[in-house]
Amino acid sequence: MKKLFYLFLGLAISLSLAACNTTPSGTDVSNTDTAGTVSSSTNTDTDQITSSDTDTGCAHIYTEATCYEAKVCTLCGEVAGDALGHAWQEATCTEAKTCSRCGETTGKALGHDWKEATCFTMKKCNRCDETTGDRPEGHTWSEATCTEAKKCTVCGTTFGTALGHDWKEATCTEAKKCTVCGVTSGEALGHKWKDATCTDPKECLECEAVSGTALGHTFKTPEGEPLDACAVCGEDADS
Numbered sequence: 614m615k616k617l618f619y620l621f622l623g624l625a626i627s628l629s630l631a632a633c634n635t636t637p638s639g640t641d642v643s644n645t646d647t648a649g650t651v652s653s654s655t656n657t658d659t660d661q662i663t664s665s666d667t668d669t670g671c672a673h674i675y676t677e678a679t680c681y682e683a684k685v686c687t688l689c690g691e692v693a694g695d696a697l698g699h700a701w702q703e704a705t706c707t708e709a710k711t712c713s714r715c716g717e718t719t720g721k722a723l724g725h726d727w728k729e730a731t732c733f734t735m736k737k738c739n740r741c742d743e744t745t746g747d748r749p750e751g752h753t754w755s756e757a758t759c760t761e762a763k764k765c766t767v768c769g770t771t772f773g774t775a776l777g778h779d780w781k782e783a784t785c786t787e788a789k790k791c792t793v794c795g796v797t798s799g800e801a802l803g804h805k806w807k808d809a810t811c812t813d814p815k816e817c818l819e820c821e822a823v824s825g826t827a828l829g830h831t832f833k834t835p836e837g838e839p840l841d842a843c844a845v846c847g848e849d850a851d852s
């Protein structure tokens with residue numbers, strides 16, 4: 614019964630082939646129409662494939678094909694098909710290009726493509742997400758100064774604003790100056806001198822600094838004649 618079924622199947626296939634082929638040739642049909650070839654196709658999923666060969670009469674028992682060798686009949690040595698060739702898996706960061714069938718490798722592992730750590734992320738491979746190094750502990754803040762905001766010494770991120778200078782106003786002798794960082798602005802104002810008098814030396818109106826000595830009274834004329842009172846301030850000579 615089975616044989617009849619396959620024979621019928623074979624006929625059906627050959628008929629359909631003839632129908633599809635615009636220029637059917639008799640040899641095509643006759644080659645596909647043998648009971649042997651049709652029955653061999655029913656056993657293809659067993660490990661060792663057996664089929665009867667109408668020419669040699671060998672019931673072939675094939676070895677498995679490998680990356681390098683085609684399947685070979687262990688009985689008669691007939692070779693069928695081609696070697697499979699390697700089934701390469703692409704190289705990764707840590708492994709070279711490898712054949713998933715036979716384990717052969719070629720070339721080298723790619724090595725990690727490191728992206729440097731930040732204040733919040735570890736050093737990490739761009740390709741495989743592997744991480745390494747210390748766990749990040751966030752920013753390392755330096756204190757804000759007169760001119761710079763609080764700042765991370767590692768990544769440069771800033772927070773808030775600069776404090777601004779704490780100015781002490783300029784004086785007669787010192788420029789405007791920051792009490793925190795010591796930076797100066799502009800120049801010292803200079804003294805505002807009040808001229809020396811008979812009794813007082815030159816004196817600054819702002820800071821009371823003095824310079825030189827009092828002029829002293831003038832109790833004589835330019836010609837040397839004595840006077841009763843000071844020629845400059847009118848002070849009595851007797852007092």
Ligand SMILES: [Zn+2]
Pocket residue numbers: 671672673674686687688689690691
């Ligand atoms: Zn064989």
Ligand SMILES: [Zn+2]
Pocket residue numbers: 680698699700712713714715716717
């Ligand atoms: Zn291989």
Ligand SMILES: [Zn+2]
Pocket residue numbers: 706707724725726738739740741742743
């Ligand atoms: Zn990697």
Ligand SMILES: [Zn+2]
Pocket residue numbers: 732751752753765766767768769770
């Ligand atoms: Zn930072």
Ligand SMILES: [Zn+2]
Pocket residue numbers: 759777778779791792793794795796
């Ligand atoms: Zn300052």
Ligand SMILES: [Zn+2]
Pocket residue numbers: 785803804805817818819820821822
């Ligand atoms: Zn002064």
Ligand SMILES: [Zn+2]
Pocket residue numbers: 811812829830831843844845846847848
């Ligand atoms: Zn005087």
